[in-house]
Amino acid sequence: MINGPSRRALLAGTFAGLALPGAVSTALPAQAEATVRRGSLPRRPNILLILADDLGWAEIGSNGQRLIRTPNLDRLAAEGVQFKTAYAGAPLCAPSRCSLLTGLHAGHSTVRENPEGGPQHSLTDADLTFAEVLQLSGYRTACIGKWGFGPEEAGQASHPNMRGFDEFFGYIGHKHAHQYFPKYLWHNGQKVQLDGSKYAPHLFRQRAVEFIGAGGDQPFLLYFASTLPHSPSVVPGDAGEYEDKPWSGPNRRHAAQVARLDTDVAALIRALRDEGVAKDTLVLFTSDNGPHRERGVTPWLFDSNGPLRADKRDVYEGGIRVPLIAWSPGLSPRVERRPVASWDLLPTLADLAETPVPANLDGLSFRGLLTGEDAPRHTHLVWNRPRKAQAIRRGRWKLVRFAPNIAGAGPEGRIELYDLTKDQGRAATSPPPGRRSPRSWWSCSTARSGRTRACRTACVPSSPAGRSWSPCTTAPPCPGPRSSWASTANAGRGRTPSPAWTPGWPSRSASPRRPPGGSRRGPASGRAAARTSSAGSTSAGRRRSR
Template sequence: MSSRRTFLAGSTAALGLAATAAHAAPSVTAPQPAAAAGGRLPNLVVVLADDLGYGELGAYGQKLIATPRLDRLAAEGLRFTDAYSTAAVCAPSRGSLLTGLHTGHATVRANPSSGGQGSLTATDTTFAQVLRARGYRTAVIGKWGFGPEAAGQDSHPAARGFEEFYGYIDHSHAHQYYPEYLWHNDVKEPIPANAGGAKAVYAPELLERRALEFIGEHAAEPFLLLLTPNVPHAPSDIPDTSAYADRSWTAANKGHAAQVSWFDALVGKVVDRLRALGLEQDTVLLVTSDNGPHEEGGVNPDLFDANGPLRGYKRNLYEGGVRVPLIAWGPGRVRPGPQAMRGSTPPPPERSPL
């Protein structure tokens, strides 16, 4: 009988990640050596932005915010124009991404702040569990977003297939860019410089460093890295907004633009590390967002045309709330899209009537 585990295993096979019999549900408990007829299994790097709108990248028509690294990846790989999240807020969207379930069947159907179920359960099978069972090293670095904020429980990343975790467990904790601690696996690691509300260490930079270290540490074996920085979620807090200092924008809008550019640079550094280690031919990189752009903390999404030609933002069940950018890149495994071969980007679609 078909099952969700069978479906997830079949999905990995379709990506060239594993040869899985269609009738057999995979084991998700005992890792097995990875093997493939064509040689090494590909690494998977999934970079998930927090509230990045469909129109906030240059490859999707953005004019005011600089995103050169992502624009280049879009030209070298595939730029999807009709990719959708399953929800207009982060927790259910991320739950669906991890499990492959739409929000009618998923455990997490709302953000915990709305009183909804905010935790994954022992019955939730993630793609990390499936890949780990096939010999992949697995890590999630950044915002997890599924409480409770404690070790040794079913909703912790370690229980859902990730052998390494560094970042924020709890949904609301991830709103802090200068936290007094981050979790490393099942231990809280203090950040003493941020004690008492000080703003000395910008947490996204710690996430970046650990992600690059993970790639280097596992360069010789297939790995899954789910990198989930908490930018450009409100508040628009970032150490350096100098790139937009000459704009007559509010501080919140300058901060937001700088956060998007920081995200762009982060992805660029991941690509640079892959290239430096000779892994670009053996890696598939996916970059996307959990939902549409936010309009919080003084940020004006209309200034940036953050939803592109679409209507609505985060929390809205219009196209702008759920259609997201998605870029797939992998020189050895992802064939460039037509726009890359023509050397130009096609115009955005007509504004949605929705």
């Protein structure tokens, strides 16, 4: 959790001297001049943030998709900035969206799990969203589509209207968003009754176009949280150009969902141009996690993750690497390969809005990367699935830790280390070079050949086989397999790890029931089989929570 100023204190303090609506259009000449010198982005641009739901990294043509056509997204990518190493905040919906909204990774954020059959998780008074930051700086704001944080009531603290959005139209609850032909939707604090015959994504597109067309002197933030192409694979009518493909019905309709998402993007860009505001707008397109494989959809048919391993719910690259495209008419087309994460959105949007960036965030502004300049670099990136799996990326190295009896791990869990320049789609671990690890990297592993462990400041033998990790003389005692995995999440930030991040793994009886080494996906072939057959999913064998 945030150990800096509370949300209330931050709103009262950080923004006390900030110009509010009516005054924000006046810029200091030096600021305006500096913006002009950048030459690629308008000052205080409109922001259109489009979030797809369960769209895989390679389910768009610009990342290699060949079976599903996405011409409009491909054009955005060709004309804008393509981030090839962009990460979601988590490998599933609710915690990923919490990270995106609040600028905190899932080791610090409030919502770290999907409902899992229990109550819908909520944002709290400790949270601050990018919408609140931009609203206070004079933006008119809207959230259209899937919110995903409960409870499903008006006037409560986790409602979009209470979290910085002037307007909300869509689903409040996580599970309600699974209904593509809903009996009701929410418009601000009111339930809008429907007859179950209207396709929700079509209603969202209509309302988003209306919001863009409302005009006014204020810049706007439109958070368009589509439910496409989330399961179930439902489209109005047939699957269009994919109806006659020799695939299963769910796969045909999934392809039609992705295609419809692409046309929704086109409709929003057209609305920007029709209103004459495209030149003043930055469009960001991304996804909340990797592709799903639910209700008959088989992502290996589409090669939905290209070279990446695994999919939704996994902390391997395929579960958390997502497409990210930035487009504005003034941007120069380019490909950016520096890692960025969804928790970077809040500081980036604050930076673009010329608004103070709140303290104690995990995110860093990548504004400079949009224009080919420099930007702050992460020392590490963190993902956390409580009681299931955790991962840390530091440079080219990625460490994955599984809880006991998860994904085929034994009673002590399992540690896997990867060189992402070689192993982003393979199962073999790669030992680090024979040198001392960074002091802030904390790892603990049982070697294959015995119980030798390496912990903080550990050294690795230079033998080619890398059979074991031997501790340096300066290494502290290695914590046991059930002790906490800290603390790259808190290095250099003056935070105490929050309780849901640091405790040891639960007892075996508390672990989700799953036979070790159980099946992940079913039939696969080619490179898809090579990258999916060797490790278990973190969630197979239990009821899906989407």
